[in-house]
Amino acid sequence: MGLSMAAIRVSTLEILESRSTKILLAVECLKMGQKACTADSNENIGSGNKGKNNFGTSNVGNENIGNSNVGTGNWGNNNNGTGNRCFNKHGKRKVQNDCSLLEFRKHAWFSALTDGKVNATCVVTTVGYIPYMVACNLYSSLLGRIGFLEEYSPTSTVTTIVGESLPRTVMRNFVTGSALVYKDSLALSEVMALTLLNPSPPPPPGPSPPPPAFGFISGSVTRADQTFTFSVTLGSVVPDALFYAFFTTDGIVVQNIMSQDTGNPSTMVLNLDASVVPFVSYAQVVALKFSGGSSNVLTLKCSTFVALPSAMHKGFSKAGSVRTSTLSAVGLSMPAIRVRNLEILKSGATLVLTAVECLKPGKKACTADSNGNIGSGNKGKNNFGTKNVGDDNIGPATATLQFGAPADGKVSTTCVVTTWGYKPYSVKCRLFMSMFQRLTTMEEGSPKSSVTYIMVALDATYMTDYSLGSAFVNTDKTTLREVVPLKLLNPSPPPPGAAPPPPKFGSISGTATRSDNTFTFSLTLGSLVPDGFYYAFFKEDGGSTNVLTLNW
Secondary structure (H helix, E strand, C coil): CCEEEEEEECCCCEEEEEEEECCCCCCCCCCCCCCCCCCCCCCCECCCCEEECCEEECCEEECCEEECCEEECCEEECCEEECCECCCCEEECCCCCCCCHHHCCCCEEEEEEEECEEEEEEEEECCCCCCCEEEEEEECCCCCEEEEEEECCCCCCEEEEEEEEECCHHHHHCCEEEEEEECCCCCEEEEEECEECCCCCCCCCCCCCCCCCCCCCEEEEEEECCEEEEEEECCCCCCCEEEEEEECCCCCEEEEEEECCCCCCEEEEEECCCCCHHHCCEEEEEEECCCCCECCCEEECCCCCCCCCHHHHHCCCCCCCCCCCCCCCCCEEEEEEECCCCEEEEEEEECCCCCCCEECCCCCCCCCCCCCCECCCCEEECCECCCCEEECCECCCEEEEEECCCECCEEEEEEEEECCCCCCCEEEEEEECCCCCEEEEEEECCCCCCEEEEEEEEECCHHHHCCEEEEEEECCCCCEEEEEEEEECCCCCCCCCCCCCCCCCCCCEEEEEEECCEEEEEEECCCCCCCCEEEEEECCCCCEEEEEEECC
16 A cells, blocks of 8 residues: 655664655564464454454554554554554544654663762663563763663563662763663663763863874774674873774664773774674774873774674575565565564564565656566566576675785785675685786685675785775586675775876777677787786676786
């Protein structure tokens, strides 16, 4: 059905403006072996409902979605009336979408009371479940945790944690905070920012603060699955400690660690819990003296930081696809991904699986071609995206390249290639100079999943010699399925100075013709005779094949 309505982007809780929503579904995700809820004789799904067509628990009336609603057509919890789309609302609403989407978002807040020491209250509201444990962490500007509040046995979806007699410095030093919600003893299910309800007034205007006491630190980070390796180069002053903090894409602190390993450079290897990794987007590092003074805050990202655990890429063992003008229920038994936090769910009864296309106002939906492809440049059947080759693909492969910090004439180099919907037979990452000479090939002959990590130590000169690269993905020994460009995540800054001189031989011109697999080149040279030619074949989006050298 066609709807024009405001919406919430599930993955980030971002509030989106009204747009054309193609289809709106409620999907019930079940644990392995758990049976789907069935409607009673009055078409109620859930327990304790009185009335007809209710979805949830303890609703009284008709057509309610949520819990403990009284009336008709309410969405949310504890509403009383008709057409309320919120929590704890009363009355009859003429306009059904009369509730701000801000009220639907999960929220957490922190308040401080000043009476000698500081009493702090943290309230965290979850929707649809009672947590196993809730932790509220308070941080200073230097990434150190200055206080925390925890509740291990919440009894409702609203968890109130009161911390008494915290150090008074907490109020003065608090800059940011986060609430971590666990569904069981091991799995982190949600991370949300704390909203401070009574912030301290800003300091009076004055001169700019002095530069960091230690000058500026620099460094890099690499990731292999749940392991993050930091290399930090410090200034001339040796600090007492280094603080490492991991953040979500929205800038919410997920976890922080203090290290007193202050070598220069300082190397730190941190292993995060598997349930924490999906929330992590980037990290920050700061060095400090306990007696006062700190370095700059260093922000680091690595090629695989937007966390997608390897289990996510193993594919759907019994997935099926269907494209039809009318939606019908398709029974599938398959693993799934919870969109909200990228949690990997085990196989269960998945009632309906759909791809929803969200469009800006006035933009028409894409229509499939005669082979069922949606998008441009697809070759095959039932592809969704652009430039896919094959059948039933969603999105093309992507490839990234990152150089680490040079050490002892070598540089740790990582190539990450992600394919969609299949595990490759082999993956090759080829690196080229500006004149198309191939520097090296990084190869993985037996990828274990659809995300292939290739890490090698290369000569440090490759960092400055590298100009472009491409990834080759084979589905068997002889079938090349995809060629995609390498995206360099940490390119070197351009060298200072004047523009380079013109080519030594002047310009060349020529033509190329093709007959099946045969390409014929005709080139006109300048006055000087070169020693050889480099020929390179490119895709339109910038990838390349091997470099062919012809000498005489």
